[in-house]
Amino acid sequence: MTPRAGSSAVEVVGWSPAGGLRVLDQRQLPGRVEYRALATIAEVRDAIATLTVRGAPAIGVAAAMGLAGCSRDLALDALARDAAELRAARPTAVNLGWALDRVLDAARHADERVRREAMLRAAMRIRDDDVAMCRAIGEHGVALLRDGMRVLTHCNAGALATAGIGTALAPVYVAQERGLAVEVLACETRPLLQGARLTAWELTQAGIPVTVLTDGMAASLMAAGRVDLVIVGADRIARNGDVANKIGSYGLAVLAKHHGVPFVVAAPWSTMDLTSPDGGAIPIEARDPAEVTHLAGTRVAADGAAAYNPAFDVTPHTLIHRIITDRGVHAPPFFLAPDAGALPPPA
């Protein structure tokens, strides 16, 4: 996978009139590159809930294409029910709902005979916008990178999480295009190991050096002066700049602050939730404790032990050095007004 011209050579989510909707089954990576066809709303919902397709932007694209392509009944109330079912698949990522609203809006403005075409056009536009958004994040964010930098990231906010070159990894791909040597340190990201399985895979495919570490190793690498910058993605950003992202991100932000390492968030502007004044308002998905107590189907934690499994944590804006969006590189104070137009100028 060599990302070029703002798009990725691996199709994470795809639609064709003949083949319908298909998604890359990310649960099988890095062992197998396998696609899964999704024919019904229930199948799309399950693919999102089981992390067959994951990453906030990719979820938005898949849900949009799913609603546009897999809905059986195109009456507006039936579409609203289908959208609600998809929306409930994962509660934290805000652009899941945002993408569905865009497709519903297209449906509302189209006569029922041409409604599916209008919805599909809206979904394709979301995908194309996502490709452009990734590219913009990369072009803006590359200003933070210098030759020889070692960038630590968490989970996967790369090409596999989007329709384009990713969010957190977009500046790294653009840096590569510009001939800068950037090395990525990938936290493996338990419980589901998206760092080891996905980030390491897409970066090695692109020829970018990557080293995997367990989540508990980041602190000692920072103490040794071996991390120059932390970049993570975001599933939802509150109006004050608080960021919900994969569990473990908040701890990395605290560690980064302690060691004087800049902590940067990269996400599309559609990740912004103008209805949440701060991180306390963001719902955090609790996933099945078996993801923690079991590995590859085998129980590793003793019978009788309980387990926590929140999918996300919230990093307060006070720990965030910059937020990169498709609109620019934003410095604190973040997003003072609910009106996006009041955004402070990029740093």
Added chain:
Amino acid sequence: MTPRAGSSAVEVVGWSPAGGLRVLDQRQLPGRVEYRALATIAEVRDAIATLTVRGAPAIGVAAAMGLAGCSRDLALDALARDAAELRAARPTAVNLGWALDRVLDAARHADERVRREAMLRAAMRIRDDDVAMCRAIGEHGVALLRDGMRVLTHCNAGALATAGIGTALAPVYVAQERGLAVEVLACETRPLLQGARLTAWELTQAGIPVTVLTDGMAASLMAAGRVDLVIVGADRIARNGDVANKIGSYGLAVLAKHHGVPFVVAAPWSTMDLTSPDGGAIPIEARDPAEVTHLAGTRVAADGAAAYNPAFDVTPHTLIHRIITDRGVHAPPFFLAPDAGALPPPA
């Protein structure tokens, strides 16, 4: 396993004249409780290197019993070579070497005809001292616990890591004896999951409530006010109180400081390395990267991705609230003089 009178109902390391040396194979827990007989120095070394037996105090006991029981040639120079082989099995734990020195010392003071008996007596004394040491840590450390506390720990510094009721977990066992309700939060501790596999197992066996979390979840639990105290063990403590312990401990110490949660280390006095002025002098074992890139024999990180795997990190004394040893609960400033007698009075 109900720890009573300072000893554990599970025998982690055992010796009998008829059966020789046997160790509980901790790699098989929690799935199977299986013992492994060790007949030669090479087998003892391998059992330590592969973490069949692990935990700094338990390693010391196993090495002492191994040298005393499995050496073929009782000439002093041959014993010194056997001891060197065992010492090299793991470089960080200081009481591995300390225990071997005690057995070698017993050998030096005994005529060759009664040398094995003298060495075995020394090894048994190390085991008995370890049982008493754990009990003393528990009795001293319980002063830091109160009814209803939620204690976060990392890796396994419990009964399975010692011949007795553990180090970090000893105060928890003593609290239970005294009728205090203490809940343990066990970081799973990647890569080898000693928290999920061992700490959760021994605590559920003892009827103590335990909840497993991935290493990246600790920060958000602290932010939510759900952690009252962190207690970890130590593989080596430098003269200024810097502590080498399982990778991830240092990050927890930084997080604890940020959240105002006391960070406490519990270890036998034999863990003290008076020859290391500070943590920078402690050798850190680098283990096989495959422990990180593979799970249950299956590669999870992409081919071509590198991996870090330091077994330990160093927590500077400035982040440590108390150090519990068998001599008492020590408050900063730690261990001002190389002479143990100059230890400041316990807090």
